[in-house]
Amino acid sequence: MTDPLIQLKHAHVTHRARSGGLLTRDRVHALTDADLTLTPGETIGIVGESGCGKSTLAKVLVGVQRPTTGTVEFDGQNLWTMPNAERRAAIGTGAGMIFQDPSTALNRRLTVRRILRDPLDVHRRGTPAEREDRVRELMNLVGLPQVLADGLPGQLSGGQRQRVAIARALALNPRLVVADEPTSALDVSVRAQILNLLLDLKERLGLALVFVSHDIQTVRRMSDRVVTMYLGRIVEESPADTVLTRSRHPYTRALFSATPGLLDPIDPIPLAGPVPSATRPPSGCPFRTRCWKADAECAASMPDFTESAAEGSGHRFRCHHPVDDGQSLHELVTQAAATAVPQESS
Numbered sequence: 001m002t003d004p005l006i007q008l009k010h011a012h013v014t015h016r017a018r019s020g021g022l023l024t025r026d027r028v029h030a031l032t033d034a035d036l037t038l039t040p041g042e043t044i045g046i047v048g049e050s051g052c053g054k055s056t057l058a059k060v061l062v063g064v065q066r067p068t069t070g071t072v073e074f075d076g077q078n079l080w081t082m083p084n085a086e087r088r089a090a091i092g093t094g095a096g097m098i099f100q101d102p103s104t105a106l107n108r109r110l111t112v113r114r115i116l117r118d119p120l121d122v123h124r125r126g127t128p129a130e131r132e133d134r135v136r137e138l139m140n141l142v143g144l145p146q147v148l149a150d151g152l153p154g155q156l157s158g159g160q161r162q163r164v165a166i167a168r169a170l171a172l173n174p175r176l177v178v179a180d181e182p183t184s185a186l187d188v189s190v191r192a193q194i195l196n197l198l199l200d201l202k203e204r205l206g207l208a209l210v211f212v213s214h215d216i217q218t219v220r221r222m223s224d225r226v227v228t229m230y231l232g233r234i235v236e237e238s239p240a241d242t243v244l245t246r247s248r249h250p251y252t253r254a255l256f257s258a259t260p261g262l263l264d265p266i267d268p269i270p271l272a273g274p275v276p277s278a279t280r281p282p283s284g285c286p287f288r289t290r291c292w293k294a295d296a297e298c299a300a301s302m303p304d305f306t307e308s309a310a311e312g313s314g315h316r317f318r319c320h321h322p323v324d325d326g327q328s329l330h331e332l333v334t335q336a337a338a339t340a341v342p343q344e345s346s
């Protein structure tokens, strides 16, 4: 079996909650008890509703966010017990991050050349001449014409800016790249180009990729494995090619059923009420307040992960009452519509 590139163990992230801009004594549970393993060259996609912790999980994986408790191992080494300089070196060389909006992620006052040289200078990579060569190489890698090297981000198109952000993330030869909504700020016409570029780079460089998006269709296309999150928790990991039909967690099925154009035209699985507060998540399974299958057992405890019967499939889910393997969406919609869900939230 391949050694993991990254391993999260029981990672929690909490933040002080704010009310009217002021910090309160409450804690927001942005990530709860996350266990996840990523192998070299693998792509995982993270899906879930807004605020469910996708970005937090991505930042923890890439070593940008320190978990409040729990561990992150990168190449078998605990990232957060390393001395700072060592961790920065491991993170710098190990992982790059591409954000949603390249116009805010790039320093507007620096030329493309300076933006791409910066990580090489900070990590003292090679001689000045070698750094210049590397800048040229990075621009070629992401399909940016060399004439743009002296341009400022404001002089580039949205797609070109995102290419600069990708080149910068690749500057130190990372083995992992995290792309957090990398195309949502771009025109539809350039989205496919950027996604194809990421897929191409992943193949050519053997990168592991963590892909975060609200666009479930794209996540499925880009990923080997899909991680479903709900209210800070990972509730299912499914192989991307069977996530539509074989996922077992009711929330994964509901989420995918609500994606236009993905499945046969059909009403989505109806869910009761809104997502509860991340400050006071429900006891037991956090999805139980909206789930048509929930009962007292779901309020009492969060189930452990169940591995799918197909050994080595990488499919696992946390649910007391999973959807039957192969159960159709039509059946689930009917079942959910016929069931009243208890409304209390904790």
Ligand SMILES: Nc1ncnc2c1ncn2[C@@H]1O[C@H](COP(=O)(O)OP(=O)(O)OP(=O)(O)O)[C@@H](O)[C@H]1O
Residues within 6 Å of the ligand: 015, 016, 017, 018, 028, 029, 030, 048, 049, 050, 051, 052, 053, 054, 055, 056, 057, 278
């Ligand atoms: N610095 C912070 N301080 C307080 N709360 C935070 C902070 N960062 C994130 N949160 C909260 O943590 C939870 C998870 O946020 P996160 O950004 O990870 O979710 P997300 O799924 O990526 O959301 P979106 O899809 O809207 O980007 C949310 O309730 C969010 O409000």
